[in-house]
Amino acid sequence: MSEPGDPKPGTVYLVGSGPGDPELLTVKAKRLLERADVVLHDRLPGPAIIDQLPADRCEDVGKRAGGDRTSQPEINERLVELASAGNSVVRLKGGDSFVFGRGGEEAEYLAARDVPFEVVPGVTSATAAPAVAGIPITHRDHASSVSLVTGHEDPDKEESAVDWEALAALGGTIVVLMGVSRLPDYTDALLEAGADPETPVALVERATWPEQRVATGTLETIVAARDEVGIEPPAVTVVGEVAATRDRVLEYLANEPDGEPVEPDTEV
Incomplete structure (x- = not known):
């Protein structure tokens, strides 16, 4: 029944x-x-x-x-x-x-x-991945808007529908899903559009899984940080001042697997 x-x-x-x-x-x-x-x-x-x-x-x-x-x-x-x-x-x-x-x-x-x-x-991992890494995607002191972007568009498209220049001008937080492999492309696009090279960036791999890993850096250094830690898909990228929040809360953040980071964050 x-x-x-x-x-x-x-x-x-x-x-x-x-x-x-x-x-x-x-x-x-x-x-x-x-x-x-x-x-x-x-x-x-x-x-x-x-x-x-x-x-x-x-x-x-x-x-x-x-x-x-x-x-x-x-x-x-x-x-x-x-x-x-x-x-x-x-x-x-x-x-x-x-x-x-x-x-x-x-x-x-x-x-x-x-x-x-x-x-x-x-x-959605767009909010959950940053959150469990200690990163709020909005913050009264740092970000009043959020832009969600895919890093993996339909390959049949003739050109990208993502306007990185507009995103750089908008400010706030940019969250990129499925964007590990294309990280150099869109960080370069944001820099070319005038974004501050010192803008904090974080990559959160396999959020909430036992294998969760995080790499942090800036628009200039995050590609090297990704490679140093070995971040692989699936991962979420967070671009904006909010990404720096993690450093201020990490000591007391209980979301880390087993209470400790899987391996130390790397900032290059």
Whole structure:
């Protein structure tokens, strides 16, 4: 017998899993994951969440940079196929599926094919990653605006839709998701646009995972700091005066894995 809150047959649930700590799953996301007929996930929710999912009801549709991948059209079609067969389907994404997670594309695709869906927001890494590293993306003394930017645009675009010159002029905080490999490109773009070379920058890798690492520096030094620490995707970049807050709170910050940084921050 179904219970109130059970996932409905033939419905797709676009679920954000948060930054990776299972305790940051919403109550609704956890319930849907436990009761859905099928869960389609990529690797971004992280092993602590993925390893808890029932293997017989899961499909890995992950996309890996430079490697094997399940294309977005294939994922879209699979969602429709599964829902049309009467399954309740969870499409699990890291962070929030509507913040650079292609949730909007999937929602439009489902709606165009008369497939009912429900959006279950998640804790986005755009705010969570800086926060657990001791960095507020807004601060009354340092930043009254935030710009969220993707560092990994659609490769089919003829030119970038990100206006780095405008962002440099705007000030405030810039948060870049999926931008580890292109870090030299956009730091150079901001410098060329007139941003202060001493602007603080932080990179937070695998926020809330046991492997969480942080590199700090400035627009001039952050690429070298990234390489020194060995920061790899997934990571979030924070550009702005707020990034310097970490140094002032780190001694008492309990969010660090096991209470201590995985390895010392490096500022070059």
